[in-house]
Amino acid sequence: MQKQLLLGDEALAQGAIDAGISGIYAYPGTPSTEITEYVQKSKEAAEKGIRSSWSANEKTAMESALGMSYAGKRAMVCMKHVGLNVAADGFINSAITGANGGLIIVAADDPSMHSSQNEQDSRFYGKFALIPILEPSTQQEAYDMVRYGFDLSEKLGTPVLLRITTRLAHSRSGVVRKESKEQNKLKLPSNLRQFVLLPVIARKQYKELLSKQTEFEQESAHAGFNQYFDADDKKLGIVACGISHNYLMENYPDRKVPHPVLKVGQYPLPLKMVDQLYESCDELLILEDGYPIIEESIKGVLNKGKKIRGRLDGSLPRDGELNPNIVGRSLGFQHEEGLEIPDFVAPRPPKLCKGCSHHDAFMALNEALSGYSKGRVFSDIGCYTLSALEPLEAINTCVDMGASITMAIGAAEAGLVPSVAAIGDSTFTHSGITGLLDAVNNKTPITILILDNSTVGMTGGQKSSALGRIEQICMGVGVEEEHIKVLKPLRKQHDENVKAIQEELKYNGVSVIIPRRECIQTLNRRMRAKHKAKTANIS
């Protein structure tokens, strides 16, 4: 078959389509968004009837995928690393229930925080849940691992975590496809209590999961994604996990590393291979993008054995993603440096687009709050987080999806009144509704701005679960109708918007203000498509 140029994310998606998934579940989040988008745009996926619309959040996505697995079909659920925190309850417990139809959880990590608030390493979650983890180093491996992962999941009755990092997710290369598999038929678990995690059942299931660990390790040893390359110079042995193997090879133009190398793509670690490397080499260098998980486990807390080098002893930086130069330096290579960046080159940080509705909303909020002391605006995850920077400097927090409303509650209860929450429409339906219910139940004096640009803007304009439902949801949760106000965030309506916000700031209860104007990016895209359709009609 001919090679197709695919992003790492797209290779996962095509791999899943070809492996016979019946559904993909996800909430958008960089760098994982393109996986689901690829399936949504795929004609093949449409013909096969693969379900692929967005879920309200990662937890609902995870549980829906588990339900599909219960029914005997193959499901993939995709999220960015912090999304796995949201899905963690279902994720950890899915290891106890086990899988029926194949189940793969894709977590896309973001070392160096290109588009995230931390660089947590999802391999910890896999270890925590005691399930197999796959970590591709190339787009082809990403494709192949999905196929293998589903087979493994069904063979051993376990969910499988597939961990990818930004660099591979968003890097394109040639991928050769395999023949496409049919979807599974509907087939319930033979034991209809398997998914009932009552303590009496869960204890049994947990023991079963523990007893599977040896098989998981056997799979790691034999599936072919962990490879041992022997070499003569045994002063050093190298463990290269995932994409770090590419950086290692880049440092040897002839692709011959003089030291023994263990290339790792599957966990739990293949113990025999690790042992062979440890016993035959004087010291080890551990390359892993993310946290020093493998380094730590080989070292052990007492660190009384051979010298283990990596992120913990300073051979590699403790944070940030790796690259060929960093890996090269840890091997003692000097690199030719290019010219320096001239000092007049100014940083060009991302910012709100020209004409963005959030800009006008925050201009109004800033003025409405001008009579109060600073530091009252609790915000959230989305494009609008950029309003923390100059020139708006409008918000004071951004922690996790939904934390704006709940943190405003705590601050108001501590005496900071008024406290304001500023949350996007999609973030609100993702994780804001339960917080709003808390506020309503306690009649907490907070003013909530639900910034409604009618899309998931930051990740490129995906459909928002909140579309056309915000007022209904707020009323349903119990916000008083007279304290739900919809504004049009436009410069010409600035004064009346300021006045409306000010009135609600004075109200001693829960107010919801909804500045509503479509995202300028999706609007432009819609207009271009309309124009194209029109000209096509004429010709």
Added chain:
Amino acid sequence: MKKDIILAGVGGQGILSIAATIGTAAIANGMHLKQAEVHGMSQRGGDVQSHLRISDEKIASDLIPQGQADLIISVEPMESLRYLPMLKREGWLITNTAPHVNIPNYPDIEKVLEKIKSLPRHVALDADKMAKDLGSVRATNIVVLGAAAPFLELAIEKLENAIRSIFKTKGKEMIELNLNAFRAGLAVAEKAS
């Protein structure tokens, strides 16, 4: 043959179309390719860059090592300088000279251009103006690609075919516009090199 290319610009300037065109031509030549892109937050009017690597042989890293890039191709002059540490001593810098000013502290453009012109191997052209003269400023990126074409060691015909296939869905007019943009850029580069 092996070329390591840094593509640079500001979010929305179309560096990924340049990458896609070169990539399509390289694949048609049976070459290997790796291309690391920037998505997400950094795209919102911030600086963007892409590492594009094409080679007859298998490519290891998705990222180009520092000081190893053969070319910097930039749709914005200040952005072209941000990646100088990536460029080989004997590498070429190809850039648009029309600044994209969306920050308050954009440096004096004369200073920027002076630095670019001080480099021994560079092609600098006002691609904004050239594209506008050809009919649309949206073809700026492909003017810059044209100016980079002689340094890519790919047949011009293959690159033109790649343009035809990349802009296939946008209609005949867009294909013509971009082919003209490509040829205009190429003509400038042929004089410079």
